[in-house]
Amino acid sequence: MTDQTLTLNEAKPVPVLPDAQTVTSITHHNDWLFSFRVTRPQSLRFRSGEFVMIGLMGDPHPETGKQKPLLRAYSIASPSWDEELEFYSIKVQDGPLTSKLQHIQVGDEIILRPKPVGTLVLDALLPGNRMYFICTGTGIAPFASLIRDPELYEKYDEVILAHTCRYESELKYGADLVASLADDPLIGEFVGDKLKYYATTTRENSPRMGRVTDLLRNGTIAKEFDLPPMNKDTDRLMVCGSMALNLDVKDICETAGMTEGSNSMPGEFVVEKAFVGEGVTENFD
Ligand code: FAD
Numbered sequence: 001m002t003d004q005t006l007t008l009n010e011a012k013p014v015p016v017l018p019d020a021q022t023v024t025s026i027t028h029h030n031d032w033l034f035s036f037r038v039t040r041p042q043s044l045r046f047r048s049g050e051f052v053m054i055g056l057m058g059d060p061h062p063e064t065g066k067q068k069p070l071l072r073a074y075s076i077a078s079p080s081w082d083e084e085l086e087f088y089s090i091k092v093q094d095g096p097l098t099s100k101l102q103h104i105q106v107g108d109e110i111i112l113r114p115k116p117v118g119t120l121v122l123d124a125l126l127p128g129n130r131m132y133f134i135c136t137g138t139g140i141a142p143f144a145s146l147i148r149d150p151e152l153y154e155k156y157d158e159v160i161l162a163h164t165c166r167y168e169s170e171l172k173y174g175a176d177l178v179a180s181l182a183d184d185p186l187i188g189e190f191v192g193d194k195l196k197y198y199a200t201t202t203r204e205n206s207p208r209m210g211r212v213t214d215l216l217r218n219g220t221i222a223k224e225f226d227l228p229p230m231n232k233d234t235d236r237l238m239v240c241g242s243m244a245l246n247l248d249v250k251d252i253c254e255t256a257g258m259t260e261g262s263n264s265m266p267g268e269f270v271v272e273k274a275f276v277g278e279g280v281t282e283n284f285d
């Protein structure tokens with residue numbers, strides 16, 4: 001793991017990109033995952049769990065030489081109260097954006113469109129007692145935001161963060177974050193013993209193995225924390241992963257009689273894609 005950090009007063013003073021923000025720190029977690037922090041636009045308000053469009057300028061057009069912003073959706077991984085914005089990113093070697101974004105350095109600028117949106121927000125759920133965050137891969141990013149938000153612990157007695165990845169090195173960002181919360185001077189007292197973390201791998205031996213969906217269905221996670229079976233009156237779920245994961249957890253929820261929520265119509269569970277599938281692009285602007 002490698003780290004770079006910058007104090008804010010060292011940041012470049014003059015933005016040269018549209019909606020430019022300056023990179024203040026970068027951590028590479030393994031060959032295909034990194035996280036970074038950027039300055040936060042003063043006017044940007046968001047709800048923990050939302051996503052924004054970020055990116056870099058694309059290559060110059062071969063004939064006109066004009067450059068257009070190359071933007072992708074990214075969950076904000078930091079909580080709504082944080083002075084900076086944090087992102088947790090995949091490195092896709094031939095990905096138009098992340099093939100370049102993975103090489104950013106402290107002091108560089110990225111583009112950040114200040115229009116946060118998303119369904120993984122506390123407002124999209126009906127009141128409940130127990131919150132399940134279910135995620136795979138970089139789908140942990142919106143929950144990295146929410147588990148640092150005091151409002152989560154004011155609204156819920158218990159929070160279960162269940163994260164499945166192929167390999168152990170992919171769990172490190174989440175595991176380190178969870179471990180840091182108990183002693184965090186700002187959020188520690190809200191977290192207390194409410195946050196329960198269950199991380200598994202599927203393609204490498206680790207202390208806990210298996211797909212989160214199987215472990216939910218067969219009651220392994222509930223048993224680990226001495227929780228009752230999933231119940232629509234008390235339990236709420238937020239889901240963020242591949243399309244397959246999202247559909248499977250949606251099925252588990254609907255089988256338990258839960259309805260999907262949205263910003264306009266809160267329900268018992270909410271779902272968001274952690275990325276768009278092979279060969280598909282989505283325009284959120
Ligand atoms: P793209 O052309 O966008 O993707 C190439 C291929 O790589 C995709 O077809 C897919 O198969 C795979 N891929 C893309 N992103 C991922 C990923 N995150 N995990 C596994 N495989 C992937 N990405 C993040 O890294 N962190 C986030 O917080 C994040 N939040 C998102 C929130 C939303 C609502 C959506 C829709 C997507 C999010 N993404 C996130 C995916 C992100 O928008 C880009 O797809 C990703 O940065 C790769 O960009 P690219 O241009 O390099 O490759």
Ligand code: A2P
Nearest residue numbers: 136137164165166202211212213242244245248
């Ligand atoms: P597996 O290794 O058994 O495929 P991916 O990189 O394909 O998005 O997968 C990330 C992690 O999510 C992997 O551990 C993968 O397990 C797991 N996963 C993929 N699809 C599902 C699903 N439908 N339900 C539960 N876990 C899934």
